[in-house]
Amino acid sequence: MLCKLSMKNIRKSMKDYAIYFFTLIVGVAIFYVFNAIETQTVMLSVTSSTKELIAMMVDMLNIVSVFVSFVLGFLIIYASRFLMTRRNKEFALYLLMGMGKRKISMILFIETLLVGCISLAVGLLVGTGISQVMSVFVAQMFEADMESFQFVFSVDACKKTVLYFGIMYVFVMAFNTFMIGKCKLIDLLQASKKSETVKMKNPWVCIVVFVVAAIALGHAYYQVTATVLQLSRMELITAVITGIVSTFLLFWSVSGLVLKLVMSFKNTYFKGLNSFTLRQISSKVNTTVFSMTITCLMLFMTICVLSSCLSLKDSMNASINELVPVDVALNVQLDYSEGYGTGYPSNYNEKMIENVGHTARELYAMAGIDLASHMSEYIEVNTYSSADLTLEDSLGDYLEVAKEQYQFMVFNTREKIISLSDYNKVARMYGNEEFTLADDEYVMVADFDNMVKIRNAALFEQLPLDVFGYGLKSKYQECKEGFIELANTHINIGIMVVPDYVVEGKTPVSSVLIGNYDAKSKADKVEIENMLIGTRSNYIEEWPYVSIQTRLDMTQAAVGTGAMLSFIGLYLGIIFLISSAAIFALKELTESADNIERFRMLRKLGADEKMINSALFKQIGIFFAFPLVLACIHSVFGIQFCNFMLSTFGGEHLLAPIITTAAIIVAIYGGYFVITYLCSKNMIRER
Amino acid sequence: MEQILRIEKIEKYYGNKSNLTKAIDNISLEVNKGEFVAIMGASGSGKTTLLNCISTIDRVTSGHIYVGDTDVTKMKGNALNKFRREQLGFIFQDFNLLDTLTAYENIALALSIQNVPAKVIDERIKMVAAQLGIEEVLKKYLYQMSGGQKQRVASARAIVTNPKLVLADEPTGALDSKSAKMLLERFTYLNQELEATILMVTHDSFTASYASRVIFIKDGKVFHELNKGGNTRKQFFDKIIDVVTLLGGDVSDAL
Numbered sequence A: 001m002l003c004k005l006s007m008k009n010i011r012k013s014m015k016d017y018a019i020y021f022f023t024l025i026v027g028v029a030i031f032y033v034f035n036a037i038e039t040q041t042v043m044l045s046v047t048s049s050t051k052e053l054i055a056m057m058v059d060m061l062n063i064v065s066v067f068v069s070f071v072l073g074f075l076i077i078y079a080s081r082f083l084m085t086r087r088n089k090e091f092a093l094y095l096l097m098g099m100g101k102r103k104i105s106m107i108l109f110i111e112t113l114l115v116g117c118i119s120l121a122v123g124l125l126v127g128t129g130i131s132q133v134m135s136v137f138v139a140q141m142f143e144a145d146m147e148s149f150q151f152v153f154s155v156d157a158c159k160k161t162v163l164y165f166g167i168m169y170v171f172v173m174a175f176n177t178f179m180i181g182k183c184k185l186i187d188l189l190q191a192s193k194k195s196e197t198v199k200m201k202n203p204w205v206c207i208v209v210f211v212v213a214a215i216a217l218g219h220a221y222y223q224v225t226a227t228v229l230q231l232s233r234m235e236l237i238t239a240v241i242t243g244i245v246s247t248f249l250l251f252w253s254v255s256g257l258v259l260k261l262v263m264s265f266k267n268t269y270f271k272g273l274n275s276f277t278l279r280q281i282s283s284k285v286n287t288t289v290f291s292m293t294i295t296c297l298m299l300f301m302t303i304c305v306l307s308s309c310l311s312l313k314d315s316m317n318a319s320i321n322e323l324v325p326v327d328v329a330l331n332v333q334l335d336y337s338e339g340y341g342t343g344y345p346s347n348y349n350e351k352m353i354e355n356v357g358h359t360a361r362e363l364y365a366m367a368g369i370d371l372a373s374h375m376s377e378y379i380e381v382n383t384y385s386s387a388d389l390t391l392e393d394s395l396g397d398y399l400e401v402a403k404e405q406y407q408f409m410v411f412n413t414r415e416k417i418i419s420l421s422d423y424n425k426v427a428r429m430y431g432n433e434e435f436t437l438a439d440d441e442y443v444m445v446a447d448f449d450n451m452v453k454i455r456n457a458a459l460f461e462q463l464p465l466d467v468f469g470y471g472l473k474s475k476y477q478e479c480k481e482g483f484i485e486l487a488n489t490h491i492n493i494g495i496m497v498v499p500d501y502v503v504e505g506k507t508p509v510s511s512v513l514i515g516n517y518d519a520k521s522k523a524d525k526v527e528i529e530n531m532l533i534g535t536r537s538n539y540i541e542e543w544p545y546v547s548i549q550t551r552l553d554m555t556q557a558a559v560g561t562g563a564m565l566s567f568i569g570l571y572l573g574i575i576f577l578i579s580s581a582a583i584f585a586l587k588e589l590t591e592s593a594d595n596i597e598r599f600r601m602l603r604k605l606g607a608d609e610k611m612i613n614s615a616l617f618k619q620i621g622i623f624f625a626f627p628l629v630l631a632c633i634h635s636v637f638g639i640q641f642c643n644f645m646l647s648t649f650g651g652e653h654l655l656a657p658i659i660t661t662a663a664i665i666v667a668i669y670g671g672y673f674v675i676t677y678l679c680s681k682n683m684i685r686e687r
Numbered sequence B: 001m002e003q004i005l006r007i008e009k010i011e012k013y014y015g016n017k018s019n020l021t022k023a024i025d026n027i028s029l030e031v032n033k034g035e036f037v038a039i040m041g042a043s044g045s046g047k048t049t050l051l052n053c054i055s056t057i058d059r060v061t062s063g064h065i066y067v068g069d070t071d072v073t074k075m076k077g078n079a080l081n082k083f084r085r086e087q088l089g090f091i092f093q094d095f096n097l098l099d100t101l102t103a104y105e106n107i108a109l110a111l112s113i114q115n116v117p118a119k120v121i122d123e124r125i126k127m128v129a130a131q132l133g134i135e136e137v138l139k140k141y142l143y144q145m146s147g148g149q150k151q152r153v154a155s156a157r158a159i160v161t162n163p164k165l166v167l168a169d170e171p172t173g174a175l176d177s178k179s180a181k182m183l184l185e186r187f188t189y190l191n192q193e194l195e196a197t198i199l200m201v202t203h204d205s206f207t208a209s210y211a212s213r214v215i216f217i218k219d220g221k222v223f224h225e226l227n228k229g230g231n232t233r234k235q236f237f238d239k240i241i242d243v244v245t246l247l248g249g250d251v252s253d254a255l
Helices: A002-016 A018-035 A037-042 A048-086 A088-096 A101-141 A155-182 A185-190 A203-225 A233-264 A274-323 A350-355 A360-366 A391-405 A420-430 A449-459 A522-538 A551-605 A609-646 A655-684 B047-054 B077-087 B103-112 B118-132 B147-159 B177-193 B233-247
Strands: A328-333 A375-383 A416-419 A441-445 A465-467 A470-474 A495-498 A510-517 A546-550 B003-016 B019-032 B036-040 B062-067 B088-091 B165-169 B198-202 B213-218 B221-227
Touching: A002 A101, A018 A037, A018 A048, A018 A101, A018 A155, A018 A551, A018 A655, A037 A048, A037 A101, A037 A155, A048 A088, A048 A155, A048 A551, A088 A101, A088 A185, A101 A155, A203 A233, A203 A609, A233 A274, A233 A609, A274 A551, A274 A609, A274 A655, A274 B103, A328 A360, A328 A522, A360 A510, A375 A416, A375 A420, A391 A449, A391 A465, A416 A420, A420 A495, A510 A522, A522 A546, A522 A551, A546 A551, A551 A609, A551 A655, A551 B077, A551 B103, A609 A655, A609 B077, B003 B047, B019 B047, B019 B221, B036 B047, B036 B177, B047 B062, B047 B165, B047 B198, B077 B088, B088 B147, B103 B118, B103 B147, B118 B147, B118 B177, B147 B165, B147 B177, B177 B198, B213 B233, B221 B233
Parallel strands: A416 A495, A441 A470, B036 B198, B036 B213, B088 B165, B165 B198
Antiparallel strands: A328 A510, A328 A546, A375 A510, A441 A495, A465 A470, B003 B019, B003 B062, B213 B221
């Protein structure tokens, strides 16, 4: 009997809460898809380094999954609380008929079980379908060949999905039982009769709150963008909390404010159903400030996470070509006494120490390999440093300011120095700008944004510096762009280019060999590269450490990291998006159920269907737009902040990712809006 | 005398072949301009169904209903909505006011649906509010008003559009006797001074005694009709009670 009752209940609510079931299914499907990536990549034929990257990515996704399950769990409990309150009358009836609370809990238990099983089954089915498409996508990302496409079903991911969602549903059951145990018959009976007191907020209070919230928000924006350099961790947390609280207050006050504003335009206000629509919105905003705030913040997170991840991925791929213009760079430290470190690393044995001082080419020559013969072109340059010239010295008077701004930075590192002719060789090879210098001049070359800012402030004065006993001053009032070491992103914090005579007779600290392989095909390049790395491994006990940076390696790393970022971005973004949209849509639908009476009355007054539909559309549209608009405004500053935080990795390419993000949001959030509108329309239709 | 409402042999059936209920069984009646007609009957006698059919909320199974010269049974969709908002005014037992709006806005809604300019709306509301004595509650919300005030606001909304016919469904049903009396006096005022034509459905004899004519309905048929004529309200009330007794109505109904 109880079973039958539960089944009937589900079938009844299926219609009204299709959106809830839909969200559950999508949640399950997405959870499965991203957890099944591991199984899908196993069959791809990729290099071992890519395999490592994929393993790392899978680890990351696992961590993210835990977080995601919390978000989804929150959504499900929130939603079931909604659905419970909608059914107060039904529960009251059960209780009146003498059904015990335990039996009602049992009904709910069976219902949750059924809903859980159905959503899991359908979700897994959908997820399996999507993940087949996903595997093509994955293969493309890792540039693996997809000759052997095969249908994959990940048992592990399936088990994991069932486990995680099972736990969530158990929580929901416990929650439902708790709620039922708490409720009183009289409250249930009168739940629908409760005379809603629709209080108009005092407009002056609204205006004051609005202005205060706007100012607070503006201050928080200012903090995380304009003055981000001086921001301490405490201040950052304060700014975030200010942002959250003022978001809440803005929503709390804005409805009263807008209402007051429109009401002063009598002709607009008393036109058609405008007064009704506006009052609907403002009365609803009162009761939904909380969910609006949550939705707004979730949307904000979605926008930031998605666009930052995607932009990071784009910029990584783009900067590879710019920052890795040659095939390989081999770097050997020649001098450990005066070098960057103090003394030899602890793992260096006698043989290794004996070999210190040889350049890479000399080391390979000792192993019987002529590096030159494998290169179509190559250069060798030396870099120097001096104990008397650290970052502290070159910043001069500006040091104190910089220390205050960058509390975590080390300032007593030695500046890297290179001779003008060596630097110009590198610049020519890389296609960077070459320089000419007078005898008393130097040029600072850097490309790491934040460091460039610090240095520019110091360089502006063009104060003379003591370099190996010679007084030099900067030729320019700012840093010039350039680099020597290969990297994925702009990380050159500064290299001092000095006239050749300055470093003459000094011991170089390290030697860098930069070159292009003498190879035509990619396979040939891989062969040479394997030989280089293989030889180093063979002599690992004899040579001082030779750092080998290669284009092939970096490209692969960039692709892998890019894939990882876009997956995590998409995963989190979509989960946030569907959660927030679903919460909102559900809230809206339950409101619509309350509105049936109001719309029926409008019909009796003689309002056209067209008028009623457009009123409903406006109402839901404005309701959905509120959090989106504020989230967009938040994001303008949020993305700037992310961009700053990520500039270390190069977050320069923003337009395309933002467009992609917008498209995803419009598709999912907009979709939820349309479904909500259609469901509401269906609900208020005269039966 | 101009005829406002003419009902010709209408029938309304509910249910299906196996279980047919005749809610209205061949009723014909007429209402002239400036009349205040009450339709009386016990619960289930079909009086609310009749009102719903006249107000175009429900459709008749057969027969015709003319409001003015238009046959409302032939109208459909938006024409029906247009007719309803321009020719009819409604007053319901449970007020049917919007709790999200102030009294003023509730009244204004009836006009703004007809796209009346805001300035005209203001004038009309001020006028009608004065006639119904609700000027002081115009800025208030529903929860700040008493039942009598709410029903007067609803009445204001019904007559502010200058409808041909005001339809009232148990207007005193949710009011205490004092508020009910006040409301009915207003109805009389609207009827006599403003020549509003009112058709009211009630099961309460006291309420009916304020009308100029009372039509009794039993089991979907017209059972009897009483004209106030030269009687005082008290005399008319006694006459109504007699008929109600004859009708076999509940004693408590005949208060």
